[in-house]
Amino acid sequence: METVGITSYGAYIPYYRLSRAEIARAWGGAPLPGERSVASYDEDSLTMATAAAIDCTTGIDRSSIDRLYFSSTSAPYKEKQTAAMIAAAIGLSSDTLTMDFSNSLRCGTDSILAAADAVSSGAAASVLVCTADIRIGYPNSQEEMTLGDGAAAIMLGNTGILATIEGYHSHFDEFLDVWRSDRDLFVHSWEDRFRFTEGYTRVVVQAVSAALKKYDMTAQDFSRIVFNSIPARQLGSVGNQLSFDPKKQLQDTLFNEVGNAGSASAMMSLVAALEEAKEGDRILVANYGDGCDVLILRVTGQMDRGKSWRGIKGYLAEKQILPNYQKYLRWRNLIQLQHAARPNNPRPSSPALWRDRKGLALIGARCKRCATVQYPAQRVCVSCGTKDDFEDYSFANRLGKIYTYSHDNLAMHPNPPAITAAVDFPEGGRIMCDVTDCDPREVEAGVAVEMTFRRLDYIGDFYNYWWKCRPVRF
Amino acid sequence: MESIKNRVAIVGMGCTKFGENWDKSTKDMIVEAAYEAFQDAGVSAKDIQAAWLGTVWSGDTGQTLAEPLKLRYIPISRVENQCATASDALRNASFAVASGVYDVVLVLGVEKLKDSGWSGLPSAKLDSDNTYRERTSTAPGNFALMATRYFANYGLSVEEGKRVLAQIAVKNHHNGTLSPKAHFQREVTLEQVLHAAIVAWPLGLFDCCGVSDGAAAAIITRADIAKDFRCDPIYIKALQLSVGPREGFISQSYDFTHVEETLRAGKAAYAEAGIKNPHEISTAEVHDCFTITELTIYEDLGWSPRGQAKQDVELGTYALNGELPVNTDGGLKCFGHPVAASGLRMLYEEYKQLQGKAGPRQVKNPKLALTHSMGGPPGAAVVSVVIVGNEL
Numbered sequence: 001m002e003t004v005g006i007t008s009y010g011a012y013i014p015y016y017r018l019s020r021a022e023i024a025r026a027w028g029g030a031p032l033p034g035e036r037s038v039a040s041y042d043e044d045s046l047t048m049a050t051a052a053a054i055d056c057t058t059g060i061d062r063s064s065i066d067r068l069y070f071s072s073t074s075a076p077y078k079e080k081q082t083a084a085m086i087a088a089a090i091g092l093s094s095d096t097l098t099m100d101f102s103n104s105l106r107c108g109t110d111s112i113l114a115a116a117d118a119v120s121s122g123a124a125a126s127v128l129v130c131t132a133d134i135r136i137g138y139p140n141s142q143e144e145m146t147l148g149d150g151a152a153a154i155m156l157g158n159t160g161i162l163a164t165i166e167g168y169h170s171h172f173d174e175f176l177d178v179w180r181s182d183r184d185l186f187v188h189s190w191e192d193r194f195r196f197t198e199g200y201t202r203v204v205v206q207a208v209s210a211a212l213k214k215y216d217m218t219a220q221d222f223s224r225i226v227f228n229s230i231p232a233r234q235l236g237s238v239g240n241q242l243s244f245d246p247k248k249q250l251q252d253t254l255f256n257e258v259g260n261a262g263s264a265s266a267m268m269s270l271v272a273a274l275e276e277a278k279e280g281d282r283i284l285v286a287n288y289g290d291g292c293d294v295l296i297l298r299v300t301g302q303m304d305r306g307k308s309w310r311g312i313k314g315y316l317a318e319k320q321i322l323p324n325y326q327k328y329l330r331w332r333n334l335i336q337l338q339h340a341a342r343p344n345n346p347r348p349s350s351p352a353l354w355r356d357r358k359g360l361a362l363i364g365a366r367c368k369r370c371a372t373v374q375y376p377a378q379r380v381c382v383s384c385g386t387k388d389d390f391e392d393y394s395f396a397n398r399l400g401k402i403y404t405y406s407h408d409n410l411a412m413h414p415n416p417p418a419i420t421a422a423v424d425f426p427e428g429g430r431i432m433c434d435v436t437d438c439d440p441r442e443v444e445a446g447v448a449v450e451m452t453f454r455r456l457d458y459i460g461d462f463y464n465y466w467w468k469c470r471p472v473r474f
Numbered sequence: 475m476e477s478i479k480n481r482v483a484i485v486g487m488g489c490t491k492f493g494e495n496w497d498k499s500t501k502d503m504i505v506e507a508a509y510e511a512f513q514d515a516g517v518s519a520k521d522i523q524a525a526w527l528g529t530v531w532s533g534d535t536g537q538t539l540a541e542p543l544k545l546r547y548i549p550i551s552r553v554e555n556q557c558a559t560a561s562d563a564l565r566n567a568s569f570a571v572a573s574g575v576y577d578v579v580l581v582l583g584v585e586k587l588k589d590s591g592w593s594g595l596p597s598a599k600l601d602s603d604n605t606y607r608e609r610t611s612t613a614p615g616n617f618a619l620m621a622t623r624y625f626a627n628y629g630l631s632v633e634e635g636k637r638v639l640a641q642i643a644v645k646n647h648h649n650g651t652l653s654p655k656a657h658f659q660r661e662v663t664l665e666q667v668l669h670a671a672i673v674a675w676p677l678g679l680f681d682c683c684g685v686s687d688g689a690a691a692a693i694i695t696r697a698d699i700a701k702d703f704r705c706d707p708i709y710i711k712a713l714q715l716s717v718g719p720r721e722g723f724i725s726q727s728y729d730f731t732h733v734e735e736t737l738r739a740g741k742a743a744y745a746e747a748g749i750k751n752p753h754e755i756s757t758a759e760v761h762d763c764f765t766i767t768e769l770t771i772y773e774d775l776g777w778s779p780r781g782q783a784k785q786d787v788e789l790g791t792y793a794l795n796g797e798l799p800v801n802t803d804g805g806l807k808c809f810g811h812p813v814a815a816s817g818l819r820m821l822y823e824e825y826k827q828l829q830g831k832a833g834p835r836q837v838k839n840p841k842l843a844l845t846h847s848m849g850g851p852p853g854a855a856v857v858s859v860v861i862v863g864n865e866l
Binding site: 382 | 611618723724
């Protein structure tokens with residue numbers, strides 16, 4: 001049995017936040033405090049998980065990754081693997097084992113447990129787990145206020161461990177408290193009292209108590225307890241029954257800044273806990289959903305990957321408040337809008353998308369004769385005219401500068417104006433792309449940008465993904 | 475390589491009214507433009523030995539021309555090169571005549587854009603090989619990329635930059651009022667232009683040409699028999715086309731403040747016509763799809779020094795009563811831009827100018843005139859430059 005632990009971690013929080021007061025203004029009623037994160041019109045669970053995976057693997061050689069697991073209750077497809085697309089976008093080799101975990105709010109820790117099994121059995125040396133959710137509550141519902149969008153990524157391995165997995169325990173519980181069927185767009189829930197007392201509190205207390213007993217530990221052995229994001233009163237009640245001190249031990253659930261990020265919730269809080277933890281700290285994770293997974297971790301080291309690694313702390317700071325509630329409705333396609341007087345693009349061609357699989361990872365080419373870098377990869381060099389003498393050159397992790405730009409009001413766009421730019425890379429090459437997560441006033445020639453993987457369109461009954469740039473804010 | 479100079483002549487031209495021609499189909503406009511050209515040349519359909527049809531969105535094979543005109547079983551090629559289509563059709567027709575294979579040929583450009591119901595062009599498709607992994611693209615957005623960079627490069631504040639562009643719009647609108655076939659025939663003030671709604675920043679409504687329907691046609695013959703048709707034929711001095719490899723989108727060498735294809739087509743056209751000084755051109759019709767395009771054309775065609783076109787705009791150099799009147803008929807902005815007809819509409823104006831038939835728009839004693847058309851966006855363009863004159 002190999003030792004297994006967490007070897008890296010990262011997160012992603014969407015740039016845009018909607019204040020709960022603004023939601024209450026739209027519908028009337030009392031606002032809850034704080035903000036909830038709102039995935040942009042060009043984001044989904046796949047793109048957010050990709051961003052978290054990129055954050056987690058900053059400064060790491062990705063060729064060392066054996067497996068990629070994706071966990072979510074809101075994957076973009078019911079039949080088409082998300083993990084495969086993420087692996088393709090971040091340039092993993094084709095012999096990587098990719099898996100999707102879904103359908104439960106505890107699928108994040110389920111995928112962690114599966115990864116831990118793979119590593120401890122020796123089947124894999126390094127597994128990257130990404131969890132993301134973008135769940136939608138009915139307009140004018142409690143969920144609309146409390147849910148939030150986000151992602152986390154955790155790498156498990158047998159060397160360079162930052163936190164060992166000392167133990168785990170899991171209960172399943174067949175229970176109808178929160179659900180979404182295959183006919184539904186919106187999350188449903190039974191009334192709160194039953195949900196939280198008979199559901200959450202009962203199950204979590206049982207599972208955690210059993211785990212503590214199994215490993216002969218007490219509440220006092222832990223510096224941090226990580227729960228899913230649920231109302232503070234419920235957390236307090238659970239904490240009391242398990243003898244935790246809510247003030248000293250409870251990890252912030254990110255309710256005020258993000259909201260309940262579904263299957264990503266406990267994972268994001270775990271990343272935040274790891275960011276703050278000291279060597280020797282013990283962390284307990286109790287991830288509720290169709291039962292409860294309990295993880296016991298012991299921190300053995302700190303992580304430092306430089307400025308561009310953001311984690312929860314970094315992404316909390318990169319934020320913009322949405323100007324109004326209507327944008328949220330529009331971005332989640334919850335209202336019908338008149339089609340702009342502009343033609344749609346035709347649907348992309350599947351053979352063409354497959355031929356351009358390097359383009360999906362933003363890999364261009366460097367001419368071996370004259371060293372000119374170009375994207376997309378060419379057959380004939382734009383500079384010296386040499387044919388078919390290139391090597392791969394990745395643009396995805398490089399920073400660029402906006403050379404010129406336009407703010408287009410004519411284009412059909414969910415967040416007008418459409419901002420497009422010529423992005424020049426200091427090490428060479430130019431890519432024409434859209435600028436996202438950006439106010440027009442922030443754009444000037446010379447502004448530094450980073451590349452981000454986004455969803456362009458839904459045409460021909462499928463999603464088209466590619467890259468855009470966003471201003472550097474770290 | 476040889477030159478086309480003085481080998482072919484234009485002996486008849488026609489042009490429909492450009493605009494929202496709701497009551498005219500593509501076929502109707504083809505008939506009108508062609509028959510005006512036939513009458514002007516003193517020929518009829520059965521005299522046409524071969525034809526070249528230019529259209530981007532309004533037809534496909536040569537049948538689009540043969541059917542309404544009842545051209546019977548002659549060779550007809552359909553040409554497409556975005557907004558340079560009409561001039562490219564003229565090129566092809568002219569080479570055929572210069573080769574000696576044909577004596578009398580018809581060239582016609584036509585576009586029917588207003589049937590679509592769209593705002594703007596039917597597509598501003600970039601070439602992403604059917605993946606559509608690309609940026610958002612509209613024509614105004616694509617050209618706004620030049621405006622933001624031009625201002626930044628040459629130290630123009632937004633106000634200064636927009637003001638220069640606005641003067642070009644005002645000039646073209648004024649010329650449009652003197653142009654009975656133009657789509658727009660009204661003056662605009664500088665203030666109106668400056669305060670117009672932004673289409674693609676910094677370009678406002680009056681910085682952008684609209685979409686129009688229209689057709690224009692020419693009858694081409696050999697220079698040595700041109701006077702059999704009329705006493706005042708117009709001779710072609712240069713026919714140039716520059717097609718870029720779209721490198722502006724993938725190479726940092728492109729600066730977005732000029733159009734390389736215009737620069738090269740212009741130089742080649744002057745050389746072909748034996749013109750040493752670009753100011754020998756008496757008057758010109760250029761591709762003012764956007765005001766920024768016209769501004770940079772002044773520099774690319776060698777009339778204003780690089781980065782200094784602003785001075786000439788303010789001096790009125792390019793106004794109707796200036797040293798080098800540009801877009802005397804209102805240009806794309808006011809005459810209209812039915813994409814595949816524009817190059818021939820430009821030629822129609824220069825043809826009339828060189829014959830002294832431009833009425834209130836008449837330029838004094840023109841000798842050499844130039845037309846310039848640009849297809850595609852800056853960074854990936856197709857540019858035609860044609861030079862014509864009224865003397866051999």
